[in-house]
Amino acid sequence: MELGKILLSTILVNNYIFARFLGICPFFGVSSKMETSIGMGAAVTFVVTISSIITYFIQMLLDKFSIGYLQTIVFILVIAALVQFVEVAMKKISPTLYNALGVYLPLITTNCVVLGVAILNIQEKYTLIQTTVNAIGASLGFTLALVLMAGIREKLVIADVPEALEGFPIALVSAGLMSIAFLGFSGLI
Amino acid sequence: MEMMYPIIVLGGLGFLFAVLLSIATEVFAVEVDPKEEAILAALPGANCGGCGYPGCGGLAKAIADGKAPVNACSVGGAASAEKIAEIMGTTAGSTDKQVAVVLCQGDCEKAKDKYKYQGLNDCRAQNVVQGGSKACNYGCLGCGTCKDVCAFGAIEIVDGIAVIDKDKCVACGKCITACPKKIIELVPYKNEYIVKCSSKDAGKDVRSTCTIGCIGCQMCVKACPKEAITFENNLAKIDYSKCINCSICAGKCPTKAIFPGMTKKEQKELEAKKAGIVTEEVKEEVKTEPAKAEAVEETKED
Numbered sequence: 051m052e053l054g055k056i057l058l059s060t061i062l063v064n065n066y067i068f069a070r071f072l073g074i075c076p077f078f079g080v081s082s083k084m085e086t087s088i089g090m091g092a093a094v095t096f097v098v099t100i101s102s103i104i105t106y107f108i109q110m111l112l113d114k115f116s117i118g119y120l121q122t123i124v125f126i127l128v129i130a131a132l133v134q135f136v137e138v139a140m141k142k143i144s145p146t147l148y149n150a151l152g153v154y155l156p157l158i159t160t161n162c163v164v165l166g167v168a169i170l171n172i173q174e175k176y177t178l179i180q181t182t183v184n185a186i187g188a189s190l191g192f193t194l195a196l197v198l199m200a201g202i203r204e205k206l207v208i209a210d211v212p213e214a215l216e217g218f219p220i221a222l223v224s225a226g227l228m229s230i231a232f233l234g235f236s237g238l239i
Numbered sequence: 240m241e242m243m244y245p246i247i248v249l250g251g252l253g254f255l256f257a258v259l260l261s262i263a264t265e266v267f268a269v270e271v272d273p274k275e276e277a278i279l280a281a282l283p284g285a286n287c288g289g290c291g292y293p294g295c296g297g298l299a300k301a302i303a304d305g306k307a308p309v310n311a312c313s314v315g316g317a318a319s320a321e322k323i324a325e326i327m328g329t330t331a332g333s334t335d336k337q338v339a340v341v342l343c344q345g346d347c348e349k350a351k352d353k354y355k356y357q358g359l360n361d362c363r364a365q366n367v368v369q370g371g372s373k374a375c376n377y378g379c380l381g382c383g384t385c386k387d388v389c390a391f392g393a394i395e396i397v398d399g400i401a402v403i404d405k406d407k408c409v410a411c412g413k414c415i416t417a418c419p420k421k422i423i424e425l426v427p428y429k430n431e432y433i434v435k436c437s438s439k440d441a442g443k444d445v446r447s448t449c450t451i452g453c454i455g456c457q458m459c460v461k462a463c464p465k466e467a468i469t470f471e472n473n474l475a476k477i478d479y480s481k482c483i484n485c486s487i488c489a490g491k492c493p494t495k496a497i498f499p500g501m502t503k504k505e506q507k508e509l510e511a512k513k514a515g516i517v518t519e520e521v522k523e524e525v526k527t528e529p530a531k532a533e534a535v536e537e538t539k540e541d
Binding site for chain 2: 108111112115116117120123124127128131134135138139141142143145208209210
């Protein structure tokens with residue numbers, strides 16, 4: 051029950067894009083086409099889940115030496131190395147998956163969603179299982195936001211938008227409106 | 240000692256990851272065919288996807304694996320095909336440069352409208368409304384959706400129809416997929432005479448909607464000395480491999496549906512006159528007049 055709550059909360063109520071405003075860069079960068087947004091979503095899900103689990107153990111190490119203030123820099127190091135490792139390994143083990151995720155995998159090395167989830171897991175004092183569920187929920191929420199946005203932007207391409215708002219500005223406006231819409235979930239839990 | 244912890248931990252982690260990564264790259268090393276890299280270098284690198292593979296990298300892999308022909312890249316053309324052929328140790332074969340052509344000449348004057356369209360300036364949007372505002376269901380809608388997708392600036396909208404600049408076109412095929420009417424086609428660059436009409440309607444219906452459409456009289460089919468023209472779906476079709484650019488069909492065509500249109504034709508006639516070829520010219524002039532007369536009749540009927 052507790053886990054279900056965490057999952058639902060990160061996907062809808064505390065959606066990392068619409069409620070916490072993390073990962074806005076890829077959110078706009080790759081949401082112009084449905085296909086790419088799904089690819090990015092899959093890559094993020096993959097990396098966030100693994101990095102959350104790893105950073106959970108890294109935090110234990112940091113706590114042991116009581117150097118918690120190094121959290122951010124160590125996590126960045128861990129995530130960057132991890133993504134690099136996953137890329138190398140995946141190329142050999144599963145070329146299909148590697149091709150599917152393509153360029154998005156290295157792109158998310160410095161994605162703030164990945165770091166954000168890892169740090170928030172620690173702040174919320176989640177257990178290992180809760181951490182995993184939270185990571186999956188966060189990335190599913192990210193994917194959901196990305197796919198929704200891609201759907202809207204594909205339609206926006208042929209919409210009659212005022213000249214000054216064409217392209218990126220109208221995407222920002224629609225993202226803002228979607229964020230307001232997601233506020234409606236706040237009473238859910 | 241406590242002061243050393245952060246240095247040890249961070250440095251240790253960094254060192255650990257460095258070692259792990261370098262081991263991983265060795266263990267998980269994927270052998271890349273050196274041919275593939277060489278081929279990739281020979282390709283134009285535009286990543287346009289015109290070949291049907293995901294970017295130049297995808298095509299390079301396919302060529303290296305022998306799944307794609309060495310001349311699969313139409314953007315790079317003969318130059319890159321030759322280089323790739325050298326890498327692969329085969330000959331390039333003749334690569335006919337291809338260009339995209341809009342198979343419609345029904346501009347604002349020549350084609351009639353079904354209704355007045357006032358929606359979004361996009362062919363895809365217009366096509367949703369009863370197949371567009373043109374009376375002919377196979378005509379170019381002229382909103383320039385193809386122009387927008389063309390990365391090479393080869394498409395212009397002239398008098399309400401899209402016209403592709405033969406010399407700028409690299410045959411990437413993006414306009415072909417973008418066109419909701421599916422009236423853009425790849426044609427060999429060397430071919431000068433093209434049936435620029437896509438209407439599959441019967442001749443009578445074509446006449447009632449457009450003055451420059453193919454009415455299916457089959458005069459070109461009979462006139463062609465190389466039997467390169469066939470007739471199917473109420474439309475003349477030139478076999479580009481057989482065509483010798485003799486221009487007889489363009490001269491015979493009563494509606495001038497076979498490109499080049501009137502002006503270029505007249506230029507040819509002028510040239511011919513100078514050269515002293517009289518017979519051709521007389522025939523063509525005779526044909527030009529009824530076509531004009533028909534056009535006048537059409538407008539009177541309105």
